[in-house]
Amino acid sequence: MLQRLNQALGYVEEHLDGEVDAAVLARIAATSEYHLRRMFSALAGMPLSEYVRRRRLTVAGAEVLAGRESLLDIAVRYGYGSGEAFARAFRAVHGVGPGEARRTGAALVSQPRLSFRLTVEGSAGMRYRVVDRPDFAVVGFRARVPLVHAGPNPSIVGFVRGIDRAALAHLGELSDREPRGTVSVCDDVDPSRAEGTELDYYHGVLMSSGAARTADLPEGTAVLGVPAGTWAVFTAEGPMPSAVQNLWRDVFTEWFPSTPYRSRPGPEILCVRPSAEAEREAGEAVGRGAAGGAVGRGAADGAAELWLPVEREPQGWERG
Known part of the structure; x- marks a missing residue:
């Protein structure tokens, strides 16, 4: 997989002064465009x-400083329809306009060419299973929130705190699909996974499609139908949310490159339960009359299941 990704990066370098089509890159990498975008974002951090924009403006910056061509000619070669558009993009990356950079010989920012390599580390094996599931429904309260890569997501925290506890408890009684109980679900996530891009967040339960159509649901709940498909289920334990965020990173940087699976469009499902140690600490604190502080500390630790929609990569003869 990494070799094919590097071949795709070679194509990028050859077409910086032309069109770089993500669909073509996906064919070179022998995967789907959806999975390519997600894999690249996880591995490259952007x-x-x-990356294509920064590489173009890095190469264009060298030509600006060389002074052999007009700024407009350079702008057109690298896909900008006007000198003004080129100047805005150039300044966003380099912190200085192309005209000033040429006049003063200013120092510019360089985006190095990326090359993916496998690094073998002594980390513990990743626990996972692959399951096929019939169609089902996500039933819960929904909000449109920004993506946050590290630490708590303030938008989600505020949204969940505002949900009526009685309504959420009623939903919990309707849960009839694994993972049971309250789950967090992210859908319509931008394949780039860029920080700040928006997604649909559901806080609710999983139900069979039939039950979701006939159940007496609390006011304000939303229903997301999910077609039948294959899911990879990963587990992690530790402080939340960092344990889950690290797990997601490891899935895309370690698991996908080494397995015959790729991601596919669909919701990501997260189920977090307090760890046994956290529950024990909370119980002991209740006996001491200090539940609040202990529960607050213990709630940071938990056991999580992350369900990601996947599909097998086609074999060579199936790709055509």
């Missing part, structure tokens, strides 16, 4: 489109 969206594919941002």
Whole structure:
């Protein structure tokens, strides 16, 4: 997988002064465009489109300083329809306009060419299973929130705190699909996974499609139908949310490159339960009359299941 990704990066370098089509890159990488964008973002720490833009402006910056061509000619070669558009993009990356950079020989910012390599580390094996599931429904309260890569997501925290506890408890009684109980679900996530891009967040339960159509649901709940498909289920334990965020990173940087699976469009489902140690600490604190502080500390630790929609990569003869 990494070899194919590097071949795709070679194509990028050859077409910086032309069109870089993500669909073509996906064919070179022998995967789907959806999975390519997500894999690249996880491995490179930036969206594919941002990498292409930065590489173009790095190469264009060298030509600006060389002074052999007009700024407009350079702008057109690298896909900008006007000198003004080129100047805005140039300044966003380099912190200085192309005209000033040429006049003063200013120092510019360089985006190095990326090359993905496998690093073998002594980390513990990743626990996972792959399951097929019939269609089901996500039933819960929904909000549109920004994506946050590290630490708590303030928008989600505020949203969940505002949910009526009685309504959420009623939903919990209707849960009839694994993982049971209250779950967090992210849908319509931008494939680039760029920080700040928006997604649909559901706080609710999983139900069979039939039950979701006929159940007496609390006012304000939303229903997301999910078609039948294959899911990879990963587990993690530790402080939340960092344990889950690290797990997601490891899935895309370690698991996908080494397995015959790729991600596919669909909701990501997270189920977090307090760890046994956290529950024990909370129980002991209740006996001492100090539940609040202990529960607050213990709630940071938990056991999580992360369900990601996947599909098998087609074999060579199936790709055509």
